[in-house]
Amino acid sequence: MSRGGSSGHGAEGWLRNAWYVADWADAITDALTSLEILGERVVLFRAEDGQPVALEDACPHRKLPLSMGRREGDTLVCGYHGLAFDRSGTCVAAPTQTALPKACVRSYPLAERYGLVWIWMGDPTKADPATIVDIPQWGSPDWGYNRGPMMQVDCHYLYVVDNLLDPTHVTWVHPGSFGDASCAAVPIETLSAPDGVTAARWLMDTAPAPFYAKFLKFTGHADRYQHYEMRYPSNAVIKAVFVPAGSGGHDTPLHPDAFCMDSFNFLTPVSARQTRYFWFQLRNFAPDDAAVSEEFTADVKHAFEEDRVILNAVQIGMETSPTPTIDLKNDLASFRFRQTLARMIAAEG
Known part of the structure; x- marks a missing residue:
């Protein structure tokens, strides 16, 4: 009987409606950091107000990682054709045409607790920080x-x-x-x-x-x-x-x-x-x-x-x-x- 993650003896895939640790809170800065979590590429950074932000790390045009682009304030600009995305993942600028609001990237809910930044990989409407593990002491x-x-x-x-x-x-x-x-x-x-x-x-x-x-x-x-x-x-x-x-x-x-x-x-x-x-x-x-x-x-x-x-x-x-x-x-x-x-x-x- 196999003990692997893809057998009936284990769990196939991952539970997505759950909080996972993205990184230590002090590891997330104003620099763009790319991580793979549950098989998905995510780019993290701290916005100008200090809040952590996590977006899908792929421009919807040709899927170049946004982490290979640059920041302009709280906007991420793709390094291939200049599409720009705000912290909610909405496309707010496209140099050769008007903005493409439907060309959004996914935004992930985050929470800071215990010196860690937690990320929710599932349905964002179900992301309740109260369900993060409780540490009374x-x-x-x-x-x-x-x-x-x-x-x-x-x-x-x-x-x-x-x-x-x-x-x-x-x-x-x-x-x-x-x-x-x-x-x-x-x-x-x-x-x-x-x-x-x-x-x-x-x-x-x-x-x-x-x-x-x-x-x-x-x-x-x-x-x-x-x-x-x-x-x-x-x-x-x-x-x-x-x-x-x-x-x-x-x-x-x-x-x-x-x-x-x-x-x-x-x-x-x-x-x-x-x-x-x-x-x-x-x-x-x-x-x-x-x-x-x-x-x-x-x-x-x-x-x-x-x-x-x-x-x-x-x-x-x-x-x-x-x-x-x-x-x-x-x-x-x-x-x-x-x-x-x-x-x-x-x-x-």
């Missing part, structure tokens, strides 16, 4: 923040989804950072909700994994909670909790010395074999410590690079291996996510 003075660079992964985004719904992989992929031998055999609880799927488990009385151990407020063994949550269509919330051994578990009050790190991961499909990966972490300690933030970023980036090596190789393997794949018990969360997402995509027609 964002901006809290009690939580530290760090972010890493955008990471390009050369694989279908559903293979990254598989990874982000699988707590078991840390034992083998991240033995020197997120994982250790105690992670190997503990069963996973899979929970489905209207907005996504979660794979979670408590690891009791275990040695803290190397990445976390240096930041804990207590010594000795710990109870560790792994929470891998994937929300439709491609946003992950991964929670790591460490408390002194004997104080963890479901329905147990959080220990005063608990270490909490929430990792937010946003996948933007580029094409059938490429994904842009944006991420940041929030932690419940050292909110103003730049050195801790830098260390978090460096260590997480190193671990995610380990994932990238694996995922790039998985894409090649899925494309070239002549034999069927098999499924494991720890694939249940990903299987549920893919199946529901496939139904959502099919419902869009």
Whole structure:
């Protein structure tokens, strides 16, 4: 049974009526930036009032990318025959004739949140910024923040989804950072909700994994909670909790010395074999410590690079291996996510 993005086991195509991360907010400037998102070329820039703008990156005349043209104020002028388009995508000038208002290019709804610019690739009348993932602790003075660079992964985004719904992989992929031998055999609880799927488990009385151990407020063994949550269509919330051994578990009050790190991961499909990966972490300690933030970023980036090596190789393997794949018990969360997402995509027609 194939695990690819074009089989019944996965989701064919992309969910378009959804918010995706276009780029970091500070990466979008007055310069013209061309990106491919869900197989479509989009040109982004900041208008003179500071608002981000996203237009189809193709002049309707001969499809030259508008990003190869120039700006005149908030107007984009095609570099081939000079057709000009305002920020709504309407043609407002054509040098050899009157303006061609029907010769418009598509304009995409945008929203800024969490230091990111989000883009809506579907029906613009359905674009509600209130549906962007909620992060309650964002901006809290009690939580530290760090972010890493955008990471390009050369694989279908559903293979990254598989990874982000699988707590078991840390034992083998991240033995020197997120994982250790105690992670190997503990069963996973899979929970489905209207907005996504979660794979979670408590690891009791275990040695803290190397990445976390240096930041804990207590010594000795710990109870560790792994929470891998994937929300439709491609946003992950991964929670790591460490408390002194004997104080963890479901329905147990959080220990005063608990270490909490929430990792937010946003996948933007580029094409059938490429994904842009944006991420940041929030932690419940050292909110103003730049050195801790830098260390978090460096260590997480190193671990995610380990994932990238694996995922790039998985894409090649899925494309070239002549034999069927098999499924494991720890694939249940990903299987549920893919199946529901496939139904959502099919419902869009």
